[in-house]
Amino acid sequence: MDSTDVDAPNDNNKAASVVTVKPVVNAVRILRHLSQVGSPERSVDIARQLSINPSTCFNILRTLVVEDVVDFNPMSKRYSAGAGLARLVEQLVTQGQRVQLAKPLLQNLAAQQRVTVTLWRRVGPDRIVIVSSAASPADVRIDMAEGQRLPMLMGASGRLFATQVNLDDPDIQANFERIRWARPLSFTAYREEVRLAAERGWAMDDGHFSIGILAVAAPVYSASGSIDFTVSAVMFRGQRDPEGIEELGAALIEFCAEVATVLS
Template identity: 35%
Template sequence: MADATEKHKDVGAVVHALRILQHLADAPGPLGVAAVARETGISPSTCFSILRTMARARFVSFHETDKTYTLGLAVAELATGLIGTSYLDLIRPEIERLALNHNMLIALWRVTEDGHIVVIDRAYGEHVVRVDMRVGSRLPFLIGAVGRCVAAHLDLPPAELRRRFTTLRWQNPPSYEQYEAEVAEAGKRGWTKDVGYLYRGITTVASAVVDQAGTPRFGISGIAIQGQQTPEQIDRLGEELRDVARYLSRALFPQRQPALSAIAS
């Protein structure tokens, strides 16, 4: 008969993964594979395989520029309310990855209570020629690509949406009918774009991060000089922005689980 220690032997790969996560949590900054392997006592090849697996599952974030790792968003999804990391710290690896993969400026916007969107972070692709949005830049929250996504989630009555539309200032204004149709489209597919309307010669693609009530809290947008990306590249970015925004919504604002008594009843 097997003894108790043999019967309940720990799984080595799981032990290694937990040790790596704990080490990354205690580290003062991002770490490379060699440093993680050395400091955890795990072989470099095993450490690399585990880190890559956890990166695909978003338990760690891989930083392409310096080949280092930090804790990822899935950790927050498991332990929301127990961690002290700010939303900005958690979202930044995602916008950096998007910027590098799509070679454009990726901006993170906060939706404010006074009806604006404000740039709170941004990351750049590798193009020499690029547009920029200063951190702190502020716009009405229904304008541009982010604004269409915000409007889709607010689901305003048509008369109120039209009233607010008349107060917006665009360099190349769309008609209200076009704007309304694009808001509806943003609601259906989870992302939308602005091609030269908010700013002439600038294409913006965006999606919105929402809380448990469906209220938009953040916007994520890709911003590029018009014509730098093909329509197919813009659509691929839009779909990835939608997927990232949905993931962030689940991770940062998880739905509350029903009480056991409610399930039983």
Template identity: 30%
Template sequence: MEKENDPVGRSADLSLARAVRDSKAPAIARAAAVMRLLGKSETPLGLQGISGALGLVPSTCLYVLRALVAEELVSFDPDTKRYALEVGVLTLARQWLRRNQFSDLAQAVLDRIGQAFDVTMLGVQIVGLEHIIVVATSRTGRNFQFSAQVGDRFPALISATGRCIAAFGAYPERELERRFKSLRWDDAPSLEAWREQVAQTRAQGFAVDEGNYISGMTVIAAPVWKGRDRPSHALVAISIGSALKRSGLPELQDMLVSSAATISRQLSG
């Protein structure tokens, strides 16, 4: 779960720019990159800011923006000359959520666990080694609440969910190492320590991040399978480490694992 030092996020910009450069369908990649950039920004952006962040020629970027405005996916303010996401994006997202079986199955589980242990709960979808996307949330906890919204994207291998992906994804070690080195943590584990944690995750069926990703916070994740090859989703619990120990860490771990197993069976039929 990546933290950024500026509203847009320079590392995210570079990733989007590379995706546009390497795409075999550049028109689609440019439109997607523009929308993702606008979605990450806390304020509307001008043409020069967008084209510069994505490495696009301004005239090409303007063509993409005008097409997105025409489709009501992006809005343009003629007074400020800036662009932002438009309500049409919400329509697409709502249609996807209506068809997303995991979100429907997970929501009641997230609410129940959140209330029982006073934690923030997330349901995330795993997109290979690229990233994870929050598709369901529950902030029923009375004390600490981790700020994450449906649609937020984080690097795939970060925190507890990342350990689950590394443990059960059958990815090449060299690729895992390369991506691990690019991650940003509050208290980064060494590669050797992280590998040991991945092995422990594989043995026990869930992962724990104790203050590595966010100092003072404990994150627990249990993988969910839609097929047999690799985890497709994960259930994630987040809370202050000391509070989590008081509320019953072993019990929370057991409930996460059993709930993830139940949802896996439901998804796989």
């Protein structure tokens, strides 16, 4: 399956019209500089080397100190990369490593169930992305590319993430209306499918995401009870009868409880 056929509209236009925020750019430049030099520096020296207005540089540094990603020594009046920055990087690396550890589990599930299995993660307030994918070894299979991004509400996984947002929020409803469904459905029908997903513990998208494709997904809960990941089984419509879909949903719930020990 070509991911460009199912992604949200206007992504290319958004990428082409990205507006940079100068204070954010300068903050990143300062963090990169402090990480590279490896020794504490004064605000005026940092400002001079990076060609940043001294007052602006000082204010950015003070903010980064408050956010615990830069350390300040009041005796020497010098700044250095903080422990908070190291912890942030460590968390990102660890998450990537954990996703890699989950890959063999996804491959085993794909082979056992003869479906394509995808691991989705929520990124930002309104998008989800495939962070890992394993195709069935069957001759005819569906390929889902890692890195594919979708609106958060879309697909079987979207219905699970939707259980943790307020569907009465006008912004959520507006996001739903902007989605390009292959087989359109009303917001009322969507809400009922979200309610059903919350009740039984797994969700289904029957051809709305892509014509001819059926997906069943279950949530991977974090220790706090939030849904950070979902696991989705993707197959052709008609590949399983209703009883087989129910069995797959139950299998995914069990699998997600197992994979949560790797991802959390």
